[in-house]
Amino acid sequence: MSGATIGFDDVGVRYADADGDALRGVSFDVASGEVVAIVGPSGCGKTTLLRTVNRLVEPTSGAVLIDGVDVRTMDAVALRRRVGYAIQAVGLFAHMTVAENVGIVPSLLGWPRDRIDRRVDDLLERVHLDPKRFRDRRPRKLSGGEAQRVGVARALGGEPGVLLMDEPFGAVDAIVRAALQDEVTRVVRDLGTTTLFVTHDVHEALRIADRICVMNGGRVEQLDAPAAILANPATDFVRRLFEGARA
Amino acid sequence: MDSPARAKLLAQPPMMHDLAAHAMQHLILAGTALGAALLLGAPMGAICARSGLLRGPLLAAAGIGRTIPSLAVLALMLPLLGVGVPPAIVALALLAIPPILVNVDLGIRAVPAAALDAATGLGMTARQRFARVVAPLALPVALSGVRTAATETIASATLATFIGAGGLGDDIVRGLQTGNDPLLFAAAATVAMLALAVEAGLGTLVSAMEARR
Numbered sequence A: 001m002s003g004a005t006i007g008f009d010d011v012g013v014r015y016a017d018a019d020g021d022a023l024r025g026v027s028f029d030v031a032s033g034e035v036v037a038i039v040g041p042s043g044c045g046k047t048t049l050l051r052t053v054n055r056l057v058e059p060t061s062g063a064v065l066i067d068g069v070d071v072r073t074m075d076a077v078a079l080r081r082r083v084g085y086a087i088q089a090v091g092l093f094a095h096m097t098v099a100e101n102v103g104i105v106p107s108l109l110g111w112p113r114d115r116i117d118r119r120v121d122d123l124l125e126r127v128h129l130d131p132k133r134f135r136d137r138r139p140r141k142l143s144g145g146e147a148q149r150v151g152v153a154r155a156l157g158g159e160p161g162v163l164l165m166d167e168p169f170g171a172v173d174a175i176v177r178a179a180l181q182d183e184v185t186r187v188v189r190d191l192g193t194t195t196l197f198v199t200h201d202v203h204e205a206l207r208i209a210d211r212i213c214v215m216n217g218g219r220v221e222q223l224d225a226p227a228a229i230l231a232n233p234a235t236d237f238v239r240r241l242f243e244g245a246r247a
Numbered sequence B: 001m002d003s004p005a006r007a008k009l010l011a012q013p014p015m016m017h018d019l020a021a022h023a024m025q026h027l028i029l030a031g032t033a034l035g036a037a038l039l040l041g042a043p044m045g046a047i048c049a050r051s052g053l054l055r056g057p058l059l060a061a062a063g064i065g066r067t068i069p070s071l072a073v074l075a076l077m078l079p080l081l082g083v084g085v086p087p088a089i090v091a092l093a094l095l096a097i098p099p100i101l102v103n104v105d106l107g108i109r110a111v112p113a114a115a116l117d118a119a120t121g122l123g124m125t126a127r128q129r130f131a132r133v134v135a136p137l138a139l140p141v142a143l144s145g146v147r148t149a150a151t152e153t154i155a156s157a158t159l160a161t162f163i164g165a166g167g168l169g170d171d172i173v174r175g176l177q178t179g180n181d182p183l184l185f186a187a188a189a190t191v192a193m194l195a196l197a198v199e200a201g202l203g204t205l206v207s208a209m210e211a212r213r
Helices: A044-053 A076-081 A098-102 A104-108 A114-128 A143-156 A174-191 A202-208 A226-231 A234-240 B001-011 B016-048 B051-067 B070-081 B083-108 B114-123 B128-163 B166-179 B181-211
Strands: A006-013 A023-030 A033-040 A061-066 A083-087 A162-166 A194-199 A209-217 A219-224
Touching: A006 A044, A023 A044, A023 A061, A023 A209, A023 A219, A033 A174, A033 A202, A044 A061, A044 A162, A044 A194, A076 A083, A076 B181, A083 A143, A083 A226, A083 B114, A098 A104, A098 A114, A098 A143, A114 A143, A143 A162, A143 A174, A174 A202, A209 A226, A219 A226, A219 A234, A234 B001, A234 B051, B001 B083, B016 B051, B016 B083, B016 B166, B051 B083, B070 B128, B083 B128, B083 B181, B114 B128, B128 B166, B128 B181, B166 B181
Parallel strands: A033 A194, A033 A209, A083 A162, A162 A194
Antiparallel strands: A006 A023, A006 A061, A209 A219
């Protein structure tokens, strides 16, 4: 399945228990198959923005569109099954095997057994986990890096057109992180999945994104290709954020 | 047990062969009470884990429930429900609810937030999330509560004899009253063995579940 397009149209989010807006006037489009990194300091609204796509957060103003359709008009559960979701804490289901974790969305979608099995093996191979060795393993028996890979494989289970990742490589050491970044990027590019991923690591964003969305205080400071951001930072904030990365 | 049957039993010389029948009666008493406690306690625990509002009062009630002596609960049943098996089952069920409620609440609240976030984000309905993620993850802790409740119920069912509900307590009391030490010890040992066996059985089940993770 090829990637869906994502559109943010003047998206604003205000949490009931907060003073200011979590997001203000966010507007940009993500093309089919594009990999976009959302970077910024903690509290800048990057996770909130990500979570508006699968309606874990509902915008208080504006709209989020997938393939041109306002996500609010879709059933939230159906929407989430076609939008992959991977998070830093991974959240693997401890009572299920690796195969059951990766096959969870296909099973929710009611795929037949053999199609689920093929999908699970294919995804495990793509994230470099030998299905024969890992299928029946429990999450507790996985290393941090292996668990992250399973988390990404699980997010891709239902052949989603969009993949959302929130700090997916955050909880592993630097060497494993670099390998994971390369592998996961290759997987989503092979599959053509439109990918939105949140990170606080500008090097990671520069390394794997087609475009980088720099956020600060709930607003988009700049959205551009890595080279363009490095060459022409739009604001002092962007310049400072990428200062050490220019070399 | 109705009173003519009881009178007949008491008229007979205390016999060891009553022991098996009384053990069965004891288990039925404890098992019924435990079943009722599960049906009531587990949903109450689930409500606790969900509702910040009801959690405080329910857990407080459970805490108080655990401190009241079994005999007192049984005695309280006398003016309310009279004597016999039904009030004994009600009393034993009341005693078994707190550990079940507390552990179901504990087990559900121990489910990692990341697993819940992932479950919702991957497109589970609230019901699927409970059945496929929350309940199985909470099960070992919840079962530990059932294990405590089961052991306590089997032990406390011994006291049911004081409100005329039969069970192995009959033999213990009769052994005491008639100076029949072999009967007394045999009955006491049977209660202990039943309690230990159930404790060990459920304990093994919990460990097996945890080992699979």
